[in-house]
Amino acid sequence: MKDLFGTPALPGLRSQSDVVTEAEEAALIDAIDAAGLSPFRFQGWEGKRLTTSFGLGYDFDRMRLEHADPLPPWLLPIRCRAAAFADRPAEDLVQALLIRYDPGAGIGWHRDRPAFEHVVGISLGAPAIMRFRRRRGDRFERVNVPLPPRGAYHLSGESRHVWEHSIAEMDRTRWSITFRSLSERGEAATRQGKRD
């Protein structure tokens, strides 16, 4: 269980290589491709990356959580693996987001929605760099973190709440599985039926 970094590159960020085997990676990629992905939608825009969610979705047109189909059986063992790596209970990781980034697709600067708390990602296919930045006066402080295929990363604390992250446009296809827990705010919204 070796961290990719001796010390975390950012407070709250951990990563680990070889969380899934090459054979598992191939099977997961096939399962993601068969899961009915569609272009990411944001406020009437369509992104190049293809996505689908289980457990809970997030509607970026209406900026609220929405219901989604339960996690399919093939995702449950991988959620256990992600939960063990992140030292979280598996059942807390209520959302599974599947993404396929074909050449030309990336993800712009953002922090994940406040309805979510822990973010645990698994990378498959082409290696990528997750870029982090935070504003320091009139400039940005920046940190780059490698996302090797079959590795996992966990964003919590500062790395999740303070820093923004992005992934540059890919030149080869990468797939990711992102598990998220709900924040207190997300739990409250869900209880009140507001699904914020």
Ligand SMILES: O=C(O)CCC(=O)C(=O)O
């Ligand atoms: O593909 C990934 O590993 C990260 C995706 C991401 O940052 C997000 O969906 O919020």
Ligand SMILES: [Fe+2]
């Ligand atoms: Fe994100």
